[in-house]
Amino acid sequence: SASMCAAASDVCSCSDLSPGCGWCSSRKACAPANECTTTCRECPSTHKTCRSSCRRKCIDTCARMTSVCSCSELDGCGWCSHGKTCLPYPECSTTCEECDPSCANFKYCDAKCYRRFRPRLPELEKDGLFPLASSDIACAASVFLATVFASAAGIGGGAVLVPMFTLLGEFSEHEAIPLSLSTVFGASLFSTFGTYLWLKHPQQAHRPMIAWDVATVLMPATLLGTTCGVFLNKVCPNWLIMILLVLLCAVTGKRTLSRACKAWEKESKTAYSPLSQVEKDGMAPSKDTSQTFELGSGEATASADDVRDALQHERLAESGFPWGSAFNLLRTWLVVMALSLLKGGHGSPSLLGVRCGTLGYWLVVLLNIPVLGALSALSARRLLAQHRRRLELGYEYAEGDVQWDREKVVKYPAIVACAAVAAGMLGVGGGMVLGPIFLELDLLPEVSSATSTLMVLFMSSSTVGQFIVFGMIDAEYAIFFGLVGGVLGAIIGTKGARALLQRTGRASFIIFFLAGLLIGSGVLMVATGAVQLKATGFTSFRPLCGRAGNAAKFD
Numbered sequence: 112s113a114s115m116c117a118a119a120s121d122v123c124s125c126s127d128l129s130p131g132c133g134w135c136s137s138r139k140a141c142a143p144a145n146e147c148t149t150t151c152r153e154c155p156s157t158h159k160t161c162r163s164s165c166r167r168k169c170i171d172t173c174a175r176m177t178s179v180c181s182c183s184e185l186d187g188c189g190w191c192s193h194g195k196t197c198l199p200y201p202e203c204s205t206t207c208e209e210c211d212p213s214c215a216n217f218k219y220c221d222a223k224c225y226r227r228f229r230p231r232l233p234e235l236e237k238d239g240l241f242p243l244a245s246s247d248i249a250c251a252a253s254v255f256l257a258t259v260f261a262s263a264a265g266i267g268g269g270a271v272l273v274p275m276f277t278l279l280g281e282f283s284e285h286e287a288i289p290l291s292l293s294t295v296f297g298a299s300l301f302s303t304f305g306t307y308l309w310l311k312h313p314q315q316a317h318r319p320m321i322a323w324d325v326a327t328v329l330m331p332a333t334l335l336g337t338t339c340g341v342f343l344n345k346v347c348p349n350w351l352i353m354i355l356l357v358l359l360c361a362v363t364g365k366r367t368l369s370r371a372c373k374a375w376e377k378e379s380k381t382a383y384s385p386l387s388q389v390e391k392d393g394m395a396p397s398k399d400t401s402q403t404f405e406l407g408s409g410e411a412t413a414s415a416d417d418v419r420d421a422l423q424h425e426r427l428a429e430s431g432f433p434w435g436s437a438f439n440l441l442r443t444w445l446v447v448m449a450l451s452l453l454k455g456g457h458g459s460p461s462l463l464g465v466r467c468g469t470l471g472y473w474l475v476v477l478l479n480i481p482v483l484g485a486l487s488a489l490s491a492r493r494l495l496a497q498h499r500r501r502l503e504l505g506y507e508y509a510e511g512d513v514q515w516d517r518e519k520v521v522k523y524p525a526i527v528a529c530a531a532v533a534a535g536m537l538g539v540g541g542g543m544v545l546g547p548i549f550l551e552l553d554l555l556p557e558v559s560s561a562t563s564t565l566m567v568l569f570m571s572s573s574t575v576g577q578f579i580v581f582g583m584i585d586a587e588y589a590i591f592f593g594l595v596g597g598v599l600g601a602i603i604g605t606k607g608a609r610a611l612l613q614r615t616g617r618a619s620f621i622i623f624f625l626a627g628l629l630i631g632s633g634v635l636m637v638a639t640g641a642v643q644l645k646a647t648g649f650t651s652f653r654p655l656c657g658r659a660g661n662a663a664k665f666d
Contacts, residue, residue: 297597
């Protein structure tokens with residue numbers, strides 16, 4: 112009856128009375144169904160209310176709209192450009208990039224739409240990136256300087272780049288994080304292919320500088336962690352991301368500074384300690400070459416000549432380019448990107464046609480765990496077999512080499528996966544968490560820097576790719592900062608660090624650079640976080656399938 116419907120004061124209580132009652136949005140009242148009907152676009156947009164129950168009973172008027180022009184006419188509806196459909200928010204939202212100038216209601220659409228990214232300044236009267244605004248110029252200069260020092264430390268520097276993008280570039284955190292990762296990707300791309308790929312190990316001149324064994328076994332875990340981190344970045348409010356970034360910088364900065372001081376003391380003692388008698392004589396204790404070595408699991412023994420030949424084969428294998436390891440890394444990266452395309456996102460359709468939040472969507476997401484776990488297990492199995500063979504041959508590991516056993520192939524990937532979650536969530540390329548971890552594993556500073564840079568290249572490229580799929584990155588700004596801040600900064604940073612290392616002989620400078628960046632990033636984040644928190648307050652978590660980029664601030 113009319114009196115029963117009138118007792119409902121909001122759309123939630125009115126939808127409970129359907130199909131006999133319907134919500135009249137024009138007069139904000141509940142009336143009999145012959146007068147009003149509850150449409151899906153009138154259902155609440157947040158999951159904290161009756162959205163789910165309302166959507167089960169409502170009439171979907173959005174689906175009747177066949178173009179962005181007609182879809183933008185209806186409040187509560189959004190245009191899905193990849194599916195060419197109109198759906199209730201937040202499944203889709205009409206962004207200003209999707210408004211069609213040929214529509215008769217273009218001005219209305221442009222006034223109502225959500226800007227995925229920060230709009231270009233109207234006073235410059237431009238549609239593209241150039242000419243640069245003063246804030247863009249100041250931000251680019253600061254990002255360039257930060258990347259110089261970050262590249263010298265062998266990291267991307269995402270944690271120091273984010274506050275620069277927010278403070279100087281006036282980007283929101285959800286825009287700054289993808290841009291910082293684009294800059295990190297540009298820097299790591301040059302540092303890897305322009306420098307570290309061609310350098311040799313500081314103690315084993317025949318081996319490459321990069322610890323490929325460490326990278327191959329840890330990469331699947333890191334990419335799995337960054338995938339989870341991207342999801343967390345999309346749903347977490349800005350203030351939480353800020354707080355976690357500060358905590359990350361404070362803890363890792365303190366530990367890294369302690370490691371740097373210990374490395375400095377060790378280098379000082381090595382430089383000024385008196386030579387031992389063996390070093391004075393220029394010879395090492397001789398080894399008995401007449402002994403026999405057990406090879407494999409059989410009872411047969413081999414002569415010293417056979418062992419020497421086997422060790423020489425190991426040395427030759429180490430001196431060549433590790434095509435197998437490089438292929439494994441590329442295979443892992445391609446698997447992650449393929450799973451991302453199968454999943455789809457706000458800016459890209461799913462290859463399987465699944466929609467965000469559905470069962471099929473989460474099955475594709477969860478598929479990352481067994482697939483990447485299997486890839487990590489394959490790499491671990493190969494390293495364990497290699498370690499057993501080397502032990503049988505009497506292979507001498509260099510300082511800082513990881514001697515893989517069953518405990519380490521499980522423990523280290525688990526630690527790095529947790530660190531990679533923080534990297535993806537907080538917008539750091541991974542070097543600021545991988546660098547301290549590698550130092551804890553006693554890798555040499557030069558090897559740690561080279562290996563973390565290689566892994567940051569794969570991590571940042573994977574994360575940037577997923578940000579593109581989610582529609583969370585401004586392509587023009589990403590390319591600009593990736594080239595100016597990333598590549599140019601890395602050229603000066605890596606060359607300068609190498610010159611400093613050759614001049615002083617102190618690898619501890621790399622660790623000091625890393626510690627300084629971590630602590631400095633924490634201080635910057637405190638300053639920018641206080642300003643942001645004062646302006647916005649404590650916002651709530653965002654829906655995973657809601658709007659992305661700058662438009663997310665309306666959620």
